[in-house]
Amino acid sequence: MIEWYATLSVLEQVYFWLGVVSTVFLIIQIVMLCFTSYGGDVDLDGDGDIDIDTDSGVSIFTVKSLTAFFAVGSWAGLLTCALIAENLQWVSVIVALVAGAAAFAVVVLLMRFMYKMQSSGTFQPEKLVGKRATVYVSIPENRSGRGKITLNAQGKFVELDAMTDGERLSVDDPVEIIATENECMVVTRAIEKIENSPDEGV
16 A cells, blocks of 8 residues: 555545545535434634525535545546556546545535425425524625524524624524515514513513
């Protein structure tokens, strides 16, 4: 193994380590997908605002899709390097990008399919109007983007896309669902209810 690794070029070594690391992450993602509802998906920015969504509400750039890109692309590039002449190794970069992009697209399409299957089941988003929730990924102001909220609804813990007509909502802010549009929740900042109302006539 060591002797084989020593014969690799710098580009092949880069492919090898990218392939190993991304494959390990891919296996972890598959295991998490088997034991959790959402497969352990994580937004790729500290505040969650760079998450790019499709019209279906499925995030494009997720851990699963990017892991698939690097895993498939890296091994495809390494294999290509082994099959072509050393002075043509630049071709492997093109092959790696194409193979990675194909894997990326397949994962996104599969996630979109799973999302639609989930949405077409017993879960009814329109019944959530009036419910309280908590911001999980910050929601940009004035419908300039989507964030995410979490709540217990219809017997299960759910994570849903959300947008707001008002000011920016930060992580952990309490919100109230006021409408649904294309399976995306429209929310507003929740106002705490006053438990002790003033006596009438005072």
